[in-house]
Amino acid sequence: MESTFFSGKRPWSKIKDQILSQYMPAYLSKVAKLGKPIILIDAFAGPAKFDDGSAGSPLIICHAAEKHVKGRYQAIFVNSQQDHHDKLSYVLSSFIEQNKVVALHGTADELLTKVRDVLDDHTVFLYLDPFGLKGCEFSIIEPFLQRNRTYSTEIVVNLNIPTMHRLASRHAVSAGRSEVAQIRAFHNQLTMVLGGNYWKDVLLADSIEPEKKADLVMAMYRDKILSIREPRAYSGSCPVREKVHSSIKYYVTFFSRHQDAMLLMNDAMCTAYHQRMYESWTEGTLFEDSNWQDIRDLQKLEEIVINSVSEASRKKSRLELWVDIVQKNFMQFTSSEYRKAIRKLVKENNLAFDDVRGTGKLNNDIRLYIP
Ligand SMILES: C[S@@+](CC[C@H](N)C(=O)[O-])C[C@H]1O[C@@H](n2cnc3c(N)ncnc32)[C@H](O)[C@@H]1O
Structure with a gap:
């Protein structure tokens, strides 16, 4: 999947991008009023442009920032893959020359560890969109969840659901192989990403449907996020799938301390999901052009x-x-x-x-x- 991911936008990418495209302008207009410097971090940035010319998350973020907080933001885009870093640096060269964008070749973990130390009262938006789950350990978002509540901090994290099921390896566990080194490593990775081993009761259960499992684990993940020093925060998730009956590819989950963010995300996620499901349902039918x-x-x-x-x-x-x-x-x-x-x-x-x-x-x- 990874080698062909950027050749053209997949339906699930469209849902993710639409959420971001609808959310960023409204979010930036609101945080502009706080008057603090704005840091926008896309820690798994990709090349910024798909091969078919459509905009990836870095471009979506930059366009919204230019329109709503021009001259008041700094965007940071990180890629561990050299060719993606190179393409992003090329696509965003004018932003980089104007010091609006910093493109970094490295891992999300390295960057976020460094950024934490220089953050003061900045308004921070953190976008984490890895291919699978690797590199998206809970420990990298935890310090952001713990930021002083008087500073604005918003996090959007996309977690890949097939990878979650694969790492849980339910069939191998049922067959008595839970102590095999590879299965233990998988489980350890899942625990690191989800911030605890609460997932075991759900993902290893025989009696729950895979879709329900994903839904339950994401609800637990949101509870985990909200339990970090901050009971009065908001979190919600949107499933991302190709069609109504196809399996869930991702869950997009947001965290914010502001109720406005929840209301904006509610609108963005509701629109992106239901619109896409409707389009996939009416594709090739007489209703194709309906709303x-x-x-x-x-x-x-x-x-x-x-x-x-x-x-x-x-x-x-x-x-x-x-x-x-x-x-x-x-x-x-x-x-x-x-x-x-x-x-x-x-x-x-x-x-x-x-x-x-x-x-x-x-x-x-x-x-x-x-x-
Ligand atoms: C799903 S893609 C991101 C797509 C992007 N958000 C978009 O909308 O165009 C994930 C990207 O993260 C990069 N990547 C993978 N592991 C990483 C890590 N640990 N740190 C930073 N980037 C990583 C991959 O090379 C890939 O470019």
């Missing part, structure tokens, strides 16, 4: 809204309710779908609101209740 949003069923969302308002111990604002809903239903609905559902419920008198701002309009501050 994924046209077939979204928002009745479930309306029910969720009504239940959330009914269960709330006080009248909550539209924004507060949305945060609650996203935390329980991450990636299921977008913010514009939520606003649409509220409009409909209010119009049909199933929902009423206190007009806190006195504008007569629906906004994030209105306090919702059941009439």
Whole structure:
């Protein structure tokens, strides 16, 4: 897979890149207001451009940074592979000449160890997108998770699910080979990447479907991330697959201390995933040119809204309710779908609101209740 990865964008790469493309502009516009120097790190950067000309993550990051935080950011791109480093240095040469980009030939681990020591109050975005799991040990993100909470730190990490199953080697373990040196090394690697051996109960179980296993392990990984000194942080994941029924290739997981990041990621992940699944489903059919949003069923969302308002111990604002809903239903609905559902419920008198701002309009501050 690695040798052909950059020849053209794979469907799963499109989902990953779309998440990044949608998230970066909104994220950078927000952190620009903090007024701190911004460090954008892509520690498994790749060559920046696919052979078919499409943009890889370094270009996506640079374009968003130029548009939203021009002159206020420093991007660092790391590649352990010489040819990828060379191509990236060529593609980004104008950024490098202007000292906006530093391209490094080395490993993610080496770079992140050094960067940690020079970070002060910087706003940091860390993107980790390895091919498999190698080089993405928990120990390299842990110090970033532990940064002072007054500094902005966001992490996006893509973990390869087939590699996870391969390293768990369930069949070899079932056959009594768990003490064989290679299986032990695999298990050790998995434990290092996931930050504990909690994965064993799930990935080595006989009775759980592979897809469910991946889902459970990623939920545990998010719990692990959130347990690091920071109970009030946010994390969520998006599965990345080629088609509705094909197996999951990656999970993209984010970490942030800011609820806005969760809301932005919710929109980016919901859109990228459902749009791609819709496209793969309609490809070659009469519906090919239709829009994924046209077939979204928002009745479930309306029910969720009504239940959330009914269960709330006080009248909550539209924004507060949305945060609650996203935390329980991450990636299921977008913010514009939520606003649409509220409009409909209010119009049909199933929902009423206190007009806190006195504008007569629906906004994030209105306090919702059941009439
Ligand atoms: C999946 S690709 C990254 C793709 C890139 N994010 C994009 O969207 O275009 C992973 C890249 O990381 C490089 N790599 C592998 N191990 C590494 C390590 N330990 N440190 C830094 N780079 C590494 C690989 O050579 C490859 O270029």
